[in-house]
Amino acid sequence: MKNKSNKDYSHIKGWAIDADPKNDPVYPMKNRTNGEHKGYNWKRPKQQAVDREVLHSNERPNVSAVFGLAPEPSGLSGMIRRFAFKYSENEHTHWLSLLFADRVNELEGLVDDIKKGQFPNIIAEKGWGAQWKHDRKTMIKKITVGTAIVAGIAIMLSGKRNKYF
Amino acid sequence: MLAMNYRGTRRIRLDHDKPIPEIEHPQDAIIKVTRSCICGSDLHLYNGNVPDTRIGSTFGHEFVGIVEEIGTDVQNIKVGDQVIVPFNIACGQCVFCEQELYASCHESNPQSTALGGIFGYSHIAGGHEGGQAEYVRVPYANVGPMVIPDNLDLDDAVLLTDIVPTGYQAAEMGGIQKGDTVVVFGAGPVGIMAAKCSWLFGAGRVIVIDQEEYRLDFVQKYADCEVYNFNSLEDPVKFIKQTTDWLGADVCIDAVGAEAAGDALQTITGRKLLLQAGSATALQWAINGVKKGGIVSVVGVYGPTGNLVPIGNVVNKGITVRAGQASVKRLLPKLIEHVQKGVLNPKELITHRIPLEEVADGYRIFSEKLDHVIKPVLIPPSA
Numbered sequence: 001m002k003n004k005s006n007k008d009y010s011h012i013k014g015w016a017i018d019a020d021p022k023n024d025p026v027y028p029m030k031n032r033t034n035g036e037h038k039g040y041n042w043k044r045p046k047q048q049a050v051d052r053e054v055l056h057s058n059e060r061p062n063v064s065a066v067f068g069l070a071p072e073p074s075g076l077s078g079m080i081r082r083f084a085f086k087y088s089e090n091e092h093t094h095w096l097s098l099l100f101a102d103r104v105n106e107l108e109g110l111v112d113d114i115k116k117g118q119f120p121n122i123i124a125e126k127g128w129g130a131q132w133k134h135d136r137k138t139m140i141k142k143i144t145v146g147t148a149i150v151a152g153i154a155i156m157l158s159g160k161r162n163k164y165f
Numbered sequence: 166m167l168a169m170n171y172r173g174t175r176r177i178r179l180d181h182d183k184p185i186p187e188i189e190h191p192q193d194a195i196i197k198v199t200r201s202c203i204c205g206s207d208l209h210l211y212n213g214n215v216p217d218t219r220i221g222s223t224f225g226h227e228f229v230g231i232v233e234e235i236g237t238d239v240q241n242i243k244v245g246d247q248v249i250v251p252f253n254i255a256c257g258q259c260v261f262c263e264q265e266l267y268a269s270c271h272e273s274n275p276q277s278t279a280l281g282g283i284f285g286y287s288h289i290a291g292g293h294e295g296g297q298a299e300y301v302r303v304p305y306a307n308v309g310p311m312v313i314p315d316n317l318d319l320d321d322a323v324l325l326t327d328i329v330p331t332g333y334q335a336a337e338m339g340g341i342q343k344g345d346t347v348v349v350f351g352a353g354p355v356g357i358m359a360a361k362c363s364w365l366f367g368a369g370r371v372i373v374i375d376q377e378e379y380r381l382d383f384v385q386k387y388a389d390c391e392v393y394n395f396n397s398l399e400d401p402v403k404f405i406k407q408t409t410d411w412l413g414a415d416v417c418i419d420a421v422g423a424e425a426a427g428d429a430l431q432t433i434t435g436r437k438l439l440l441q442a443g444s445a446t447a448l449q450w451a452i453n454g455v456k457k458g459g460i461v462s463v464v465g466v467y468g469p470t471g472n473l474v475p476i477g478n479v480v481n482k483g484i485t486v487r488a489g490q491a492s493v494k495r496l497l498p499k500l501i502e503h504v505q506k507g508v509l510n511p512k513e514l515i516t517h518r519i520p521l522e523e524v525a526d527g528y529r530i531f532s533e534k535l536d537h538v539i540k541p542v543l544i545p546p547s548a
Contacts, residue, residue, distance in 0.1 A: 070288065
């Protein structure tokens with residue numbers, strides 16, 4: 001059912017008798033004009049050419065007049081992102097799919113790098129040099145704990161294998 | 166050009182051959198970056214917590230620079246001007262911009278209706294490339310960028326793009342009245358500015374709560390406030406009640422957001438398991454620590470899904486919660502004046518000047534709070 005807009009409140013007894021513009025909890029964030037009561041009718045800026053894939057929220061009717069040029073959706077992560085944008089911002093499916101797409105995109109990035117013969121320098125990318133310089137103690141602790149966990153898992157797995165072979 | 170390149174959770178590298186951005190819209194400008202900062206909210210991206218953060222993106226929403234090129238419809242700035250660029254991308258024409266809600270522009274972000282465009286803040290904020298690079302494309306250049314006055318230091322200017330207005334607005338939203346007790350959760354750059362600015366509204370007492378001793382020492386001197394390490398308190402909320410004659414603070418400010426520590430349940434569900442949109446510990450403490458009928462002001466950044474917060478206490482105590490991304494353009498003229506008059510000295514927060522080439526180290530230093538970092542600034546080699 002479509003709601004009818006009711007612009008005439010004069011028949012409502014007592015309407016706005018206590019209205020006080022000073023009682024405005026959003027002041028001074030908002031210089032209130034109530035322009036939004038007229039709906040989506042402002043003079044829009046010129047539209048940036050939509051010459052690439054721009055996913056847009058289904059809670060708006062269009063692509064905003066400008067948008068960014070950070071990477072377009074691509075590959076498997078792109079497919080997941082397209083799926084996500086079928087759901088509104090109100091849906092967990094929207095956000096969880098996007099987070100999942102981000103993790104897939106990380107793997108795609110690694111594969112792309114390797115395909116280009118550019119093996120990522122994980123130590124530099126993670127800034128471990130800075131950590132070593134400024135907080136060697138924590139880093140040694142992390143490396144020790146990490147090594148112990150990996151060694152423990154390796155020993156457990158090799159133990160299991162020995163049981164069967 | 167050189168540009169920061171996001172490669173995945175806590176992995177960043179420097180691109181040497183990212184194409185220089187071009188004019189894509191008549192109101193665009195291309196800015197040659199002279200200073201950019203790493204912001205606490207960039208760490209949410211760095212930690213992989215913000216949905217739709219795509220590999221290959223360049224972060225950075227706090228930057229100043231020199232106008233290199235302008236689109237055909239740009240009149241308010243010219244090539245060669247040194248400009249402050251607010252982190253909000255705002256058209257100036259939509260109904261939200263008309264009402265000075267520049268962080269809520271409806272014509273700069275197609276991907277999400279909850280917020281306007283932000284430079285370098287994932288596709289959730291419009292997919293705009295950021296300023297941790299040598300050049301950046303700035304849409305709506307007639308609206309956002311402001312020419313830096315001759316007597317304003319570049320280091321002050323770059324902090325006016327976000328943390329000063331955000332800290333100021335945190336205090337402003339608190340509706341602070343003369344004599345009020347204000348508690349600020351978080352002694353990061355925004356919390357420090359919120360504490361400093363609380364005095365400008367007439368606070369009678371300003372208390373900052375954090376767990377990093379060096380940051381507490383800094384804010385105590387910088388903002389002339391009381392400081393407490395929550396690790397040394399039995400319960401921060403109980404402490405606030407005790408120290409306010411058992412009534413609670415008049416105003417509590419959450420200047421932490423999703424990366425908060427201090428509550429095991431919040432940390433595990435929000436930061437480790439990602440079952441909620443970050444850890445809402447500071448917000449929980451703010452709601453529970455404010456007096457009945459008090460005001461909670463939220464500028465800490467949270468993800469878009471949801472958080473565990475004691476909403477029942479918001480109702481029971483009749484609290485007003487006010488929140489928002491800073492409307493930088495609205496506040497800039499006043500804040501520039503405050504800086505020029507020496508009321509605010511933002512550049513004192515800068516502890517690290519890092520060459521853009523070492524951006525990965527910069528993120529590690531800031532995220533791990535190494536070397537007593539308060540605010541790191543990235544300097545491109547061409548600056």
